[in-house]
Amino acid sequence: MSGTADEGVWHRQVPVSDDGGATLRAAIRDACEWTSAAGSRSAVIELAAGVHRIDPPVGDAAGAAIVISDASRVTLTAPQAELLFADPHREAISVRGSTDVVLDGFVLDYATPSFTQGVITHVDTEASRFRFAPAPGFPDFSDRVLFTGTGYGTLRDPRTGGLKPESRQTFMIEYAAEPAVDGSFLVTVEASDRGWMSHIEQGDGFVVGHRGDQHGIRIQESDSVTVRSVTIHAAPCAAILAHESSGTVLRDVTVARRTGSTRWISSNADAVHCQGGRRGPSIVGCRFEGMHDDGVNLYVHALTLSGLGERTLVLDGEGPVRQGDLLQLVEASTGTVLAEVEVAELVASEPRLVIVDRDLPASVEVGAAVYNRSNALPGFRIAGSLFHDFRGIGVRLKASGGVIEDCRFENLSGCGLWIANDPGWSEGPLGSRDVVVEGNTFRATPADVSLRSWPHSAATVMIELFDGADGPAAGRAHERIALKDNDIQQRAAAAVFVGGATDVSIAATRIDQGGDSWLATRDSDLMVI
Known part of the structure; x- marks a missing residue:
């Protein structure tokens, strides 16, 4: 040296x-x-x-x-x-x-690698089980650091390793930690995915990853x-x-x-x-x-409102809060935005005590989720990038004040662009604002046939608000989103879905239409040019 x-x-x-x-x-x-x-x-x-x-x-x-x-x-x-x-x-x-x-x-x-891959050697459709033989050189389920006994796996074309086409591609599973005499492991498909058992065939490739x-x-x-x-x-x-x-x-x-x-x-x-x-x-x-x-995921985690006064919030959880920050208070179960307030003063305490700039409505109660919009990655830019051949969504967006431009999204199991909150993981805030999506190309996405009518992936470009049960939430928290000069191959129920939004514009969009309608909407204000 x-x-x-x-x-x-x-x-x-x-x-x-x-x-x-x-x-x-x-x-x-x-x-x-x-x-x-x-x-x-x-x-x-x-x-x-x-x-x-x-x-x-x-x-x-x-x-x-x-x-x-x-x-x-x-x-x-x-x-x-x-x-x-x-x-x-x-x-x-x-x-x-x-x-x-x-x-x-x-x-x-x-x-x-910290994942395993191999081949499905036997399928018992009635019992919702199959046997999986890991390939040589890869870890197996006996590694209890990498593999905890539950998770998800993806079906593969064993010749190429790519996601199995025209099938359900992701299965939630449980699996045994000990191999059989032949070295294979017993895998059980969870109840939520058993309706797609016919898509799992002997000889299919299969991958199970580590999620730590x-x-x-x-x-x-x-x-x-x-x-x-x-x-x-x-x-x-x-x-x-x-x-x-x-x-x-x-x-x-x-x-x-x-x-x-x-x-x-x-x-x-x-x-x-x-x-x-x-x-x-x-x-x-x-x-x-x-x-x-997924390709890219941008968000901020929720804090929890653990105490409440007239203009006082007691906040539990990690994440910085500063004077002047804009806080969004949400009823997580319904996906309702209760209020947005600015931080007027911070009081040194544990948990944190925050004084806000205005009175809170009566609908705000202890237990509400609190998203710091000022700490939710404003001013992002995603440009000139390729999103190709993976399990997941191209971009999951919960940020504002940014642009996604000149990108190509192709052969993804989920939708290409997903602008929505994710209540199951407390990822928000609810509603992206001032976002431009321009000059992008979307091809063969979503590729997973089971996702093409699923609420989270029912469109190639998806704008939506979700409640705690992954259903549509009331309100129009998305604001000022412009989609222009995009080229979309429709593979889902719609090429574009817009829900829970106001002031959305769609202009100069080219659609290779694959269904009855390229556009689906719910409780939104939008203009198509």
Whole structure:
């Protein structure tokens, strides 16, 4: 390892070695110390060309393999390097409490995937069961860290690894932890999905992923983190997760299976998953392929109203609240927006005490969900990106003041664009505002035949409000959404669905119509040009 520090810029080169990442971790610690000493300092860590095998740090039983913490103005660049992580149970890279950090140019992969894939060897339709034989080289259900006994799996074409066409593609399942004598495992389809048992056939491929809290790259409580020209081939959960982080930039990022690989999926969950932030992400020129869940998901989690006065709220839960923030109070069971108020004053206490700028209506009661609209990733941009061939929805949007433009969505099991709250996960707020969807192309989506009339995916482009039972909620919380110059192949009940919205415009839209009507609406005010 060699390094210099000239004119306020610290630079170090990290060679390929067999130390499991110890040299890289040391370089990161030195870079953080150098830049913390003065605000004018910056640091660049350059990895040599080749494969850098990264083992878990000694003495750390659960943390990420690589940690960048409390850093400023630090760049990790490796345009001809691969970071190959040895432990499929833990996170690869974690950026915590940092600002102006750049991750640039490298490939991120795991030596062993954190999912299993294989072939269905026997089907018992009457008992709603089948036997699953994992392929060699993949973990199996006896790994109780990766596989908890319940979850979901996806049907695959075993020749290509792609989602099985013209079928229900996702099944909720329970599975045994011990194999039979022949090495296969017993899988039971849950009651909710048994009506589609006829779609499961002997010889089908099947994938079961891990859904924990370990990610390819985690960006935690950080600002202005840039991930540039990085390729992620595998991740235990999301490829990139940004939690309470603002101004995240993803440029020319690829999440996809390695060319020539026998793996059927890339990340176990979303390609990009953003939970709260003062400024939304910029996602430009990216390619997202093969994930076992959605492409991009933008939202803020709900707080809980645990106490109530005339102009006083007591809030439980994580997530920042500042003076001037706009809070949305919601009756979660019905999906009713009860009030939106601004924070006039914060009172230091635990749980938090907030004084708001106006009297609350009588309909507001203890137990209401509270979404901080000011922390719900406003000002996002998703542009020039490809969403291709994965299980899930292209973009799940609960953010406002942003644009989705010049993207291509194709061969997704769910709809291409889904602008709606998600009550089952307390993801909101209710209603996106001031959103432009322009110049996008949608093809072969939704591909899962069972989702084409499902309330959450009954259209290729879906705008809706949901109550706590996933039914339609009263009110028109979506406002000022413009759809223009989009090219849509209709595969669902409608190409476009608009519900619970006002001031929606649809202009210059080209529809390859696949049903009786390209547009469906519910309790909305919209204009079609």
